[in-house]
Amino acid sequence: MSTTFEIPRYEQVPETKEDLDWAELVTIDLSRFDQPGGKEELVQKLDHAVKNVGFFYVKNFNISQEEVDRQFALGREFYALPLQEKLKYHSAADLERGEYNGYRPAGHRMLGNGIKDNIQVYNIPKFDGHHSRPQPAILAAHINEIEAFSRKCHTEVVEKLLRLFALLLELPDENQLVHDHKYDDEGDDHLRYMHYAARDASENKRAAEIYTPGHTDLGSVTLLFRQPVAALQILNSEGQWKWVKPQDGTITINTCDALTALTGGLIKSSIHRVRTPPADQAGIDRLGVLYFARPNNHVVLDPIANSPVLQRLGLTSNVFTEMGKHLTMKEWVQVRQTQQQRKKQEARISDDGKYTYKPKDMEIIPGLLAKVYN
Structure with missing residues (x-):
C-alpha cells in the first residue's frame, strides 16, 4: 500500500x-520556436x-510555475529529513568510483x-530503465510526478535547444543532436535538488x-530553475565575475564540456561559481532545482564531422583527440566524476581568494587536469 504525503x-x-x-544575458523565448522563422531568429540570439559566455535564459518553456514550485517543495521536504535517514541513500564508495546518483x-x-x-546534493537519474534506485518515502510517493517533470525538462527545453544548436552548426538534420540525447537511451542525465x-x-x-x-x-x-538567493556568478569574456540575476519565469541555461568537445570549442563551456550571498540574504539557506543533460553513454566526444561550420573554421579537434583519446560520454562521466567526487586535499586559499590544489588532486586522466577558475 503506497503512502501519501501532503506537500x-x-x-x-x-x-x-x-x-x-x-x-x-540574452533571453531565448521558446514560444517563438514553432513559429515561422522562429528557430532561425532564436539561433541568431544564441550565437x-x-x-x-555559455549562459543565457529561456522563457515560455511549457513547464508551469506550479510544477517548478512542486519540485522545490519536494527538495525542501527531502532536506528536512533527519541526517541518518538521508545517509541511507549515500555511498562514499560509489562516489569514489564516479557513481554520483543519490545523496552526498x-x-x-x-x-x-x-x-x-x-x-x-541529491541526484535522481533520468527514468530510462537503466538506473533503478531506492528513493526515500517522501520522494517515492511522488515519483511519477518527478518523472514527468524530468521528462518535460528534456522534451520542452533540452531537445529544443539541441535543435537550435544543430541549426547553428548547419547540420543536415535538425534532429542530429536530439538523436544523441534520447531520453530513453542509456545516459547520465539527472534531476538534482x-x-x-x-x-x-x-x-x-x-x-x-x-x-x-x-x-x-x-x-x-x-538547467537551473529560478533561484532568488543570489549566489551564482559567471566569468564573462572580459574575465570579470558577474552576478546572475533571478529572472521571473525563466530557466538559466549554461552550456557544458561535452558540447564544447563535440563542437571543437565553438560552443563555450561556461565558467561559473557560487559565492556567499549578499548581506541581506547571507543568513538564508539556498535550495536549488537543476536538470543536467548529457549525450547518451555511447556517444563519442569527437568534434562533429558533418558540420559545415566546424569544417570552415577548422575546428576538427579537441582536448581529447589532441591526446589521442576518443572518449565515449560514459567514459568521460566516469573519469570526470571520479576526479570531482574525490576527497581532495585542502586547497591553498590566498588572501585574494585564489584556490590552488595539488596537481594530483585535479588529474582526470594522465595529461588532463581539471581547472579551477579564480
Missing part, C-alpha cells in the same frame, strides 16, 4: 535589494551567448583553511566568500 506549498524567499553587478552530505570535501563544503547551508561570517571569510570555486559542468546543458 505544503513552496514559497520563494524575497530577492536581494542590493545593487549587484549583474550579467547581461553570441554560446560562443562567448555536506562536508564531503575540505575547501581550505579548515572549512568544509556546505553543500548537500541542491542545498547550500548559510555559514557564519567568519567561516565565509576563511573560505574567501566562496561556496563553490569557479568550474565548468561536464555534460551538454544545465
